[in-house]
Amino acid sequence: MCRWLAYSGTPVLLDTILYKPEHSLIDQSLHSRLGVETTNGDGFGIGWYASELDTPAVYRDIGPAWNNRNLREIADHVRSPHFFAHIRASTGTAVQQTNCHPFRHGRWMWMHNGSIADFHLIRRDLAVAVDAELFPGIEGSTDSETMFYLALTFGLEEDPPGAVARMAGFVEATGRRHGVEFPLQMTIAVTDGERMWAFRYSTQGASRSLYYSTEVETLRALHPDLTFLREVSDETRLIVSEPLGDLPGAWNEVPESSYGIVQPGVDELLPFTPQPV
Template sequence: MCRWLAYSGTPLVLDEVLYRPQHSLIDQSLHARMGVETTNGDGFGIGWYEDHTRTPAVIHDIGPAWNNRNLREIAEHVRSPLFFAHIRASTGTAVQQTNCHPFRHGRWMWMHNGSIAGFHELRREFVLAVDPELFPSIEGTTDSEVMFYLALTFGLDEDPVGGVARMTGFVERVGREHGVPSPVQMTVAVADGERVLAFRYASEGTPRSLYYSSRVDDLRALHPDATFLQDVSDETRLVVSEPLGDLPGAWNEVPADTYGIVQPGGDVLQDFRPEVP
């Protein structure tokens, strides 16, 4: 499918997360260990917030991430406290910039790994449920982007967890009405510039892999000689499709059917249940 990461915490140059780790996202674009595909070369995207603006900057390219000179250039010079990165393996939709994640609308960013079963046959019904004021903003042809605009339609702005829950419940209802027994397979990240929300869910079976980093103060106690841990705040977190390295105690699997919120003042990890809107 795809691989992605979300970072929140002390402002970092993107290169420190995208390229430098032992099993970085760029390494995963060629050598993913936990994805359906080993290679994720159908385009990539990064999105980041800066302190002076609430809307994120987003760039996309249809080439593979592992040899993109522009990505390397940007990663070595952009510093951000909250950023997304996504490498794509298409599930059947075209390889084009408008199908690359993360997607953006206003202050929100969204990226996804997984699929809606039967999407091509049911796409019309899903798209017609999008708020007419939001519909013109849909640029691509992926299930991931439609999921984003359905979540916005169902209240993402006011209630992010509820918006995603109602999107998921709607997709499941439509799918099952048309004979699709297991419509949703997803890990999703969504951010508003202050918080990162991550969801791991499948209608049936095991959802795609998802991990979050341990508390920085706990890692300092476990690894007092790890100098890079001295330069980041205790609230710094990563959420990733698969671990970026093998540092003992650094990574925790997100339980199935769960959502988490990374935010100032304390993180949240709760059960996730779809709602029928």
């Protein structure tokens, strides 16, 4: 399994979120508290948006995040209002750059924690369902990237929640045809650089951990002395696999079988149910 974070809000140096928190994603790469594995060292990736570009930049490597000098250099110099970061613990597929998250298609980025159970048994059936025009974009061998391209096939660019629901329904139906009792385990983040969607779901109803940050206005009232909270906008938001620290009132668990939308204005938290294709 893996750990990830998604940030949206006031432009900040990546270092502010990746390295500085007490239980940062870099710390989690060695000392995860809520993940299946304590160590997440099978590669990492970051993706970020710059306002003058149509597509996000993505940097991925197969080594562990905790001692990567290039990641340290980038984090000290790149500022963005919207970025993803992911540390990988492989569930069986190869440790290679094309298997590191986040994955990108046009303006869209995608990252995942979890797995498709017995992926090797149903991989072919899933792959052939990917739209023929999209299929050449699949570079790696992970279930996560296959899920992304299935969601694109099922309309991600027009209807992200519906497309992810159809992807989940298709994976579950395919798995059950092959005798897989609990086919799907997922926490997913997906973004187009303007809005961000995060999903928490598993067939078994025991999904991996996922949290979202409390509204900044509320946190300022709770912790008036924290400089960081005075420097970011009211719409700044983080979604994380596990909390970045123990600040009271800062983190809220995403409910089982639900998804959230981080967007200009009012964010939303809604129930999630897989849909048949």
